[in-house]
Amino acid sequence: MNIQRIGTVALSFSATTGLLYLIGHVWTVSSLMFHYEYQDEANGFSLTCGSFLPVLIGLSASFITEKSFGQARNK
Secondary structure (H helix, E strand, O other), X not given: OOHHHHHHHHHHHHXXXXXXHHHHHHOOOHHHOOOOEEEOOOOOOEEEOOOOHHXXXXXXXXXXXXXXXXXXXXX
């Protein structure tokens, strides 16, 4: 796996994930928004996290990019 292939996969993951989070915040789509909340209040400890759907979509986009990049290199 060369550096160009790694860069292409990393760029596709970060661009897809970032774009989906941006769309979620601009148009208030709750399934695409990242929301993080932490409360301790004297050791009551509460933790809330946001949607990981854009991360999963970004992972699948990078997987598809890697597979298509590999097929193009083999031809």
